[in-house]
Amino acid sequence: MNSQITPAVELRQVTKTYRDAKALDNVSLRLEGDRIYGLLGRNGAGKTTLMSVLTGQGFQSSGEALIFGQRAYENDDVLSRICFIRESQKYPDDFSAKQAFKSAALFFKNWDQAFAERLVEDFQLPPKRRIKKLSRGQLSAVGVIIGLASRADITFFDEPYLGLDAVARQIFYDRLVEDFAENPRTIILSSHLIDEVANLLEHVVLMDGGRIIMDDDADSIRGTAFTVAGNATSIQSFVAGREVLHRESLGSLASVTVQGRLSEVERAEAAELGLDLAPVSLQQLVVRKTMAATDTAAENDAEVGALK
């Protein structure tokens, strides 16, 4: 990797402590520009905190969070290149969606009004109704439209689909991919609807308990685990020595999710043992990885507790 290029996003040992919990626990991360990133993880994993700290809207307790090599906090140069609409974004009390877009046009230098208007139609948003009278889905649509039409160099979408129906979500994904193809930029999309977004992500960052537990290209992640099903005893010998993410069994049958790649020889061996191999979807992998991480953390905590 060329370390000369300034990454779009960089975190160096960032920790954010709230009164009773660590929202970010010594997080280091480096993301190159002009790609679509998925920031995945459960609620409370630290996704929003990470984005708040990066954009200078929130404050870390220690460490450094940089955008294009600089802190965003009170830095108009950097701020003018980013857009971060929160999941629970607040708007001035008497604003209509149209007025919100009008002010976005004032601040985002790449703002595309025609694109925004097209999105308003796509989402069937009533542009003149006051925002506080919009439904939850329409409120999300306002944020999505600002995020897309701002064409900021780095755009953060924080769970942008809340209350959006399946059709509206698909419109969002389609427009995002289309517009990204024409105007490449850095998109960071936090989501827990992993299967839905899996196809548009180029790179995945998975968080749990304030830590990053996976940071890899989506393509390489998809092949990093597999599920093997069949006779429990055969599976036992087949997966011996491998990292098991998940295990299910019913009578003499078992299904085990295993981390790692398989060689041709191993595939043949599995076939000989009468075992079925299946790829693991990104969502399943995320669920397994997260649960495995939680278990490990719990065990560690138990050990620490025992030592006390």
Next chain:
Amino acid sequence: MNSAVNVARMQLINKWTFLGIPAVIMVAAFLITLAIWAMIPATGVTVYSGAVQAVMWYFLALGVQSLTLTFPFSQAMSVSRRTFYIGTVGLFAVVALAISVLYYLLGLVEVATNGWGLNGQLYALDWLAGSNPVVQILFYFITMVALFMIGFWFATIYRRWQATGMLISWIAIAVVLIGLAGLTTWQGWWPAVGQWFVAQTPLTVSGWAALFCLVLGGGSYLTLRRAVP
């Protein structure tokens, strides 16, 4: 600087908030005052009204609203806290100055029309009207800015520390005021304090208020610097 102007333009996208409602309040307060005066039997005695204050209290509320709703939105618009502060307070100062000049001009009309034909005093209060025009305008201006900044600062404190912040602030203010009152009583300073108040002129009141505004402005800014939307 340019983006601070954009913050002001953003605040004005909905003309109603910063311009429409204050205008309605001022016109309504004026008309209601006239109506009341007209109902009082004419006895040749001058009648007074404090209706000029009405719009000033609205600005206290506006200060709160700018911070609670417009600040989180400005963060989403990638505006720094500093720029938001300069743009918002700057816009408000311009509006307050315009209203102050308007009050002064209305005061001239009031004097010329013998108190709107009703011998009333609304804009050209005796205490104020004798002063230099600049002092009159300054007095209105500073008073409005002070009220706006009070609202703005309290809203910022609430934003950062929620109910705990409010509670501590109010208790601290109460303790300081009671302490001062106690000290004055204990030292037997009340007569001197009374004389001091009587001796104040519009100019000196404006001066003290300006000092107060500086404290409020500085405090608000420092509180806002670490506020999270």
